[in-house]
Amino acid sequence: MIQITETEISLDEMIKRARSKDAGAMVTFLGTVRDDGMERMEVEAFREAALMELEAIQEEAMSRFHLIAAEVVHRTGTLAVGENILAIVCSAAHREEAFSGCRYIIEELKKRAPVWKKELGEKCERWVGQTSSP
Amino acid sequence: MIQITETEISLDEMIKRARSKDAGAMVTFLGTVRDDGMERMEVEAFREAALMELEAIQEEAMSRFHLIAAEVVHRTGTLAVGENILAIVCSAAHREEAFSGCRYIIEELKKRAPVWKKELGEKCERWVGQTSSP
Amino acid sequence: MVLAFASFREILGKERVLHLKESATVKDLLDDLAAARPPFKEAAFDDTGALRDYVLLMVNRKRIDPTLDLSRPLQEGDELAVFPPLAGG
Amino acid sequence: MVLAFASFREILGKERVLHLKESATVKDLLDDLAAARPPFKEAAFDDTGALRDYVLLMVNRKRIDPTLDLSRPLQEGDELAVFPPLAGG
Numbered sequence: 001m002i003q004i005t006e007t008e009i010s011l012d013e014m015i016k017r018a019r020s021k022d023a024g025a026m027v028t029f030l031g032t033v034r035d036d037g038m039e040r041m042e043v044e045a046f047r048e049a050a051l052m053e054l055e056a057i058q059e060e061a062m063s064r065f066h067l068i069a070a071e072v073v074h075r076t077g078t079l080a081v082g083e084n085i086l087a088i089v090c091s092a093a094h095r096e097e098a099f100s101g102c103r104y105i106i107e108e109l110k111k112r113a114p115v116w117k118k119e120l121g122e123k124c125e126r127w128v129g130q131t132s133s134p
Numbered sequence: 135m136i137q138i139t140e141t142e143i144s145l146d147e148m149i150k151r152a153r154s155k156d157a158g159a160m161v162t163f164l165g166t167v168r169d170d171g172m173e174r175m176e177v178e179a180f181r182e183a184a185l186m187e188l189e190a191i192q193e194e195a196m197s198r199f200h201l202i203a204a205e206v207v208h209r210t211g212t213l214a215v216g217e218n219i220l221a222i223v224c225s226a227a228h229r230e231e232a233f234s235g236c237r238y239i240i241e242e243l244k245k246r247a248p249v250w251k252k253e254l255g256e257k258c259e260r261w262v263g264q265t266s267s268p
Numbered sequence: 269m270v271l272a273f274a275s276f277r278e279i280l281g282k283e284r285v286l287h288l289k290e291s292a293t294v295k296d297l298l299d300d301l302a303a304a305r306p307p308f309k310e311a312a313f314d315d316t317g318a319l320r321d322y323v324l325l326m327v328n329r330k331r332i333d334p335t336l337d338l339s340r341p342l343q344e345g346d347e348l349a350v351f352p353p354l355a356g357g
Numbered sequence: 358m359v360l361a362f363a364s365f366r367e368i369l370g371k372e373r374v375l376h377l378k379e380s381a382t383v384k385d386l387l388d389d390l391a392a393a394r395p396p397f398k399e400a401a402f403d404d405t406g407a408l409r410d411y412v413l414l415m416v417n418r419k420r421i422d423p424t425l426d427l428s429r430p431l432q433e434g435d436e437l438a439v440f441p442p443l444a445g446g
Contacts, residue, residue, distance in 0.1 A: 011145075011149070012146065015145070015164070019166065019216055020216070021168070021169040021215045021216050022168060022169060023166055023168060024165065024166060024167075024168035025163065025164070025165060025166070026162075026163070026164040026166060027161065027162065027163055027164075027236075028160075028161065028162035028163075028164070029159065029160075029161055029162075029229065029232075029233075030149070030159070030160040030161075030162070031158065031159060031229070031357050032153065032157055032158060032159070032160060032225075033158075034155070034156060034157060034158035034227060035155040035156060043356075044273060044274055044277070045356070046271065046273055046326075046329075046349060046351070048329060049326060049329040049349070050356070052329060074356060074357075081155045082153055082154070082155050085357065086356070086357050091166075093168060095163065095165070095240060098163075099163075099233070099236075099237060102161075102233075103233060106229060106357055109356055109357050110354070110355075110356060110357045111354070112354070113354065113356045113357070114273065114326070114349075114351060114354060114356075115354060115355065115356025115357070116273060116274035116351070116352065116354065116355050116356070117355045117356070118274070127274055127275050127352060127355070128355040129352075129353045129354070129355035130275065130322065130352050130353060130355075165446045177445075178362060178363055178366070179445070180360065180362055180415075180418075180438060180440065182418060183415060183418040183438070184445070186418060208445060208446075219446065220445070220446050240446055243445055243446050244443070244444075244445060244446045245443070246443070247443065247445045247446075248362065248415070248438075248440060248443060248445075249443060249444065249445025249446070250362060250363035250440070250441065250443065250444050250445070251444045251445070252363070261363055261364050261441060261444070262444040263441075263442050263443070263444035264364065264411065264441050264442060264444075
């Protein structure tokens with residue numbers, strides 16, 4: 001299941017959906033808001049395009065790494081330090097495939113999914129990943 | 135935290151303990167009972183020696199990969215297909231470290247922790263990883 | 269329609285409906301935006317009038333290459349998206 | 358004390374307390390066990406009397422090398438553990 005949501009990510013539900021009697025390994029990645037001296041983070045997505053891209057990435061990971069299930073949920077909106085931005089869960093027969101599939105999804109997501117993050121501090125704000133203006 | 139337990143693993147609790155404002159990434163590995171045509175699995179540990187070994191592995195992973203936290207819980211006793219055998223949670227500032235730390239712990243655990251698994255079917259039973267007798 | 273995200277959304281607003289001249293290109297549309305909104309011109313174009321490196325574009329939700337496809341003609345109903353480098357996950 | 362795990366526990370039981378001769382070695386203790394429990398002899402030693410490859414040993418919770426350390430002398434109170442290949446995780 002692929003989801004972009006304004007509400008809290010339920011890792012439990014994702015793991016429940018990915019669990020299978022044929023799986024010997026499940027690997028989960030959680031991206032969390034790290035305290036870089038800011039107070040909160042705003043996450044914005046080009047929702048329709050991001051869903052399409054995430055679905056394509058999921059399909060690639062499933063077939064390349066023989067995954068049994070791959071779940072991706074990306075949060076949008078205003079997040080506090082420590083909160084989950086993103087969760088990926090991959091299940092496979094063996095751990096090699098589950099690790100590789102999970103890694104593939106996060107790397108491709110970062111390259112391809114139209115999503116942006118802004119760090120908001122008391123006095124300043126900064127779009128993540130932009131070295132120069134705007 | 136390192137634990138060997140007869141009771142169900144609470145991944146939620148592990149993630150709660152590993153969460154930190156300095157962490158941008160958390161990687162979780164779950165080893166689950168795969169249906170290889172058996173009905174249940176029995177997991178046995180040399181408890182004291184396994185705890186010592188897991189603590190050593192945890193310390194190595196923490197310092198090699200600059201982890202913020204590393205949690206390992208290994209289940210023992212009788213498990214049904216689909217249940218969690220093992221959970222590892224690693225948090226770090228960045229995903230590269232969290233993935234590498236989690237992978238290091240599972241690989242070293244498999245090589246070094248005195249733990250054994252037996253598959254139990256309707257008609258047969260088999261110690262995992264032993265090609266010849268006993 | 270033009271969609272803008274992140275820093276470009278802050279300048280342009282999330283959505284704008286623009287009327288196109290016959291056979292207008294992606295470049296024409298960006299120039300119209302720059303003319304209408306000087307802060308966008310500042311943010312998206314350098315002094316020589318070339319699109320800045322970090323500006324990313326999609327037409328109808330497919331990425332286009334700003335070095336090759338600016339002359340692509342747009343149809344009535346096309347959706348152009350303009351945004352800065354991705355930073356998800 | 359001898360601790361046995363997995364398939365060896367099924368043969369020997371989990372714990373046995375054995376009394377050692379003066380200056381007894383790891384090999385002496387394993388031979389005593391083999392003499393007392395023929396199924397253990399069958400499982401742990403090959404026809405030439407050599408310890409099988411897959412037999413793993415710990416003395417006081419530290420792995421020892423069965424090809425080098427079988428002549429290691431044991432003290433009263435030492436704990437020898439015998440088990441098959443590891444399969445955790």
